[in-house]
Every structure is written in C-alpha cells, then in structure tokens.
Amino acid sequence: MTKIVDHDQRRLLIAEAALRVIRQMGMKGATVRNIARESGLSLGALRHYFSTQDDLIDFSMRLVKERATARINKLIDLDIPLFPKVLRILLELLPTDDNKLAEMEVWFAYTAHYRSSGTAFDAEHDGVLDLVERMLHSMKESGVLRPELDCALEIERLYAFIDGIALHAFLDTKRVNYEQITNLLTYHMKSICTEESFS
Known part of the structure; x- marks a missing residue:
C-alpha cells in the first residue's frame, strides 16, 4: 500500500532539523547536506520541499517568529x-x-x-x-x-x-x-x- 506523506508535517520536521543544526553548528554549518542528515532524509527528498538553502532557512526563521507571535497573541487575549x-x-x-x-x-x-x-x-x-x-x-x-x-x-x-x-x-x-x-x-x-x- 502506498504510504501517505503529510507534506506540511515533513516541512516542519525539516525546519526543526535546520534549527537544531543552526544552534549546534551556526549558520555556516546549516548546509543542505547537514540538515538532510539531521532530519533523516536524503538530499533529494529535502530538495523536494526546499529548492534552495535560503528558502529552508527563511522558512525555519518564520517558524520561530510564528511560534513567538502565537504565544504573545494568547497572552494579549487574556482578561x-x-x-x-x-x-x-x-x-x-x-x-x-x-x-x-x-x-x-x-x-x-x-x-x-x-x-x-x-x-x-x-x-x-x-x-x-x-x-x-x-x-x-x-x-x-x-x-x-x-x-x-x-x-x-x-x-x-x-x-x-x-x-x-x-x-x-x-x-x-x-x-x-x-x-x-x-x-x-x-x-x-x-x-x-x-x-x-x-x-
């Protein structure tokens, strides 16, 4: 049976791996190869979701900002x-x-x-x-x-x-x-x- 892949979840997994690599190795270490290894994916599979390193890093940083924004918005709504x-x-x-x-x-x-x-x-x-x-x-x-x-x-x-x-x-x-x-x-x-x- 064909395995169904949740593409949004896969992009999130890759972004999380990128954040871990950046924290451990800095931006210089945040190569597509290192991020693919950290995420457990092949280079080809990673490039299916992010065609360039900049696309991947920008997505990962947006994820950080979105998470902080979500936490803040919850607090703004508190009575x-x-x-x-x-x-x-x-x-x-x-x-x-x-x-x-x-x-x-x-x-x-x-x-x-x-x-x-x-x-x-x-x-x-x-x-x-x-x-x-x-x-x-x-x-x-x-x-x-x-x-x-x-x-x-x-x-x-x-x-x-x-x-x-x-x-x-x-x-x-x-x-x-x-x-x-x-x-x-x-x-x-x-x-x-x-x-x-x-x-």
Whole structure:
C-alpha cells in the first residue's frame, strides 16, 4: 500500500532539523547536506520541499517568529490587568526557558548571517520594536505609564533594555539566568508604571 506523506508535517520536521543544526553548528554549518542528515532524509527528498538553502532557512526563521507571535497573541487575549499582561508579553521576547533560549540563539545566528551577507536586511524584522511601541502606548492611554515620562524615550529605552538583556543572556547564561531576567524586567517595568497598576 502506498504510504501517505503529510507534506506540511515533513516541512516542519525539516525546519526543526535546520534549527537544531543552526544552534549546534551556526549558520555556516546549516548546509543542505547537514540538515538532510539531521532530519533523516536524503538530499533529494529535502530538495523536494526546499529548492534552495535560503528558502529552508527563511522558512525555519518564520517558524520561530510564528511560534513567538502565537504565544504573545494568547497572552494579549487574556482578561487580566494591564501591568501583569504587558510584563508577561515582554517576557516572551526574552530567553526565560530552554525553548526560548534555543529560539534566540538561532535568531541571533540568522540575524548576524544576513547582516553580513550583503543581502537586503530589515533591521526591524523581529517585530520587537513594534510590539514595545504597542505595549507602551497602551499603557500610556490606560494611565498605567507614569504620566511625567516621555513615552517616545521610554519606548527606545525599553527596546534597548530588552535587546541588552537578551544579548547578555546569550553571552553568559550563568550570570543572566532565567530568574534574573524576570527580576530585571519586572524591576524596570515597575520603575516606569504607576504604583496603583501593580499593587
């Protein structure tokens, strides 16, 4: 009997293999041959789903972004006060568990590769700045952000803060561990919000 292949599932399996290879070997090691070996497929079978290495890597990175977006959208839909909601959403941007650390590592590798490759690169491709802007504007409109603060400056400061924590965690996971990341972000957010919002 002919075996029925779920093509979407097969593409996902290949993308997962690509993410593991990128994490273990960096972008230079993310060759079609290495990814085929990791996924347990032949080169011919892999090329049936992705005709070029760039197609495969782009699909894998979209998968990382889509998973993070799905987690964030679930939190946005929660019926809870704004301060804890924003805090939980922003923590999704940071490596606060093993899965998110793995996602961040491959995202950094991807970003560094394409910035140095000479191809067109959108510096805001990860969507972090857009999300930070939306969160802080919502906080300002709801009276959660301290009224004397300059919202535009706080957006840039929080954006830099998130990127900085992520980079430090990437470079030194022992010093900047998961608990430390949560404590740092909570401390910062409390410093820019009204006391009533988190009491």
